Amino acid sequence: MAGSLGPGSGWTAAVRRLLRQFSSAQRPGSPGFQGLPLLVEGQQVGLVVPAVARELRAFPNVFVEVTGGLELRGGHCPEERTEAVAGVLAQLRAEGRLARLARWRDEAYEVRPSFGAPALLNVERAAAPLLGVLQFGAHLNAFVCRQDDETGSWQIFMWLARRSPHKATYPGLLDNLAAGGISAGLGVKETMVKESWEEARVPPKLAAQAQPVGCLSFTYEEMDGEEFGAVVRECLFIFDLEVPEDFTPQVGDGEAQEFYLWPLNKVREAVNSGSFKPNCALVVVDFLFRHGLLHPDHEPLYPELMAVMHQTL
Incomplete structure (x- = not known):
């Protein structure tokens, strides 16, 4: 396969940018931590920033303040809780209380x-x-291996998608070939196969050949304006799929506007320039790690990158 990718121009800055973004959330126990645990039946299921907690406390029949956190008491079974929370969110949405x-x-x-x-x-x-x-979520790395006729060496090319300019989040940025959140009732591989067909028209029989290669997990904070924030806690299940040379993705449901087949040096340049949706950039960096294209002898931030991609949630 292709050799290690050395430290190129802008790469260190790109790595530091990723480290800052995905290390931005304060952790429980740290001096600056302000998030309130959200509990259901005594189990922590979430973290709520103070400004959002204030909005939820306005519904004491559903959200109750307890020592050190908030507890969801609206309902005694999953269906009742779902209905109770949906009612709260519908009212907050109608009143424009939370921009998200x-x-x-x-x-x-x-x-x-x-x-x-x-x-x-x-x-x-x-x-x-x-x-x-x-x-x-489930993310698909689709790639092609080509042998150079003169040198006999192998080079990896990766298929990428460009997000639609109409997407609510990160419009127009680069994305993995297919990716999506795991909706209620769906499995991990089922989601990957579904998203691959819907977004890039990858035939389900081909997508089903993708191999699970691990997961990335991280927590970071996002702000909607100056006051209302959100705590993003994600676990992304990653799949690799070597596709045939004659495979070409097609625009499906409009989530993506076009596709590119790029050598990994060009893919890394796109990470350098901040052209990727941030969590998709991490998926690309993980691919480079796993294929030996980022080497600890050449990447001084290697341990920090590995740590930020595998946080305890």
Whole structure:
């Protein structure tokens, strides 16, 4: 395969930018931590910043302040809790109280204390960061290996997507070939196959050949204006798929506007320039790590990058 990618111009700045973004959230126990744990049946399922907690306290039949946090008491089963929280969010949205709710997707995420735990309720996707609940996604790296006729060496080319200019988040930036959040009721691989067909028209039989190669996990803070923030807690399941030379993705549901097949040096240049949706940039960096194209002898921030991509959620 291709050799290690040495330290190019702008790369160190790009790495530091990723480290800052994905290390931006204060952690429980740290001096500056202000997030309030969100509890359901005594189990922590989220982290809520003070400004959002203030809005939720206006609904004491659903959200109750307890020592050190907020507890969801609106309902005694997943269905009742889902209905109670949906009512709160609908009112906050109608009153324009939380700007993020303007991104309403009519897509439900399951809320659980950890990946393997039973879901305690469902919540609208746009509200997941406001409640700081765990979000799970599936991302596909599609690539082609080509041999140079003169040198006999192999080079990896990666398929990338450019996000639609009409996307609510990160419009027009580069993305992995296919990616999506795991909606309520769907599995990890099922989501990857579904998104691959919907976004890039990857035939399901081909997408099903993708191999799970690990996951990335991180927490960071996003701000909507100066006051209302959100805690993004994500776990991304990563799949690699070597596609045939004659495969070409096609625009599907409009999430992507076009596709490119680029050598990894050009892909890395796009990371340098900040052209990627940030979490997709991390997926690319992970690919470079796993294929030996980022080497600890050449990357002084190697340990910090590995740590930021594998945080405890």
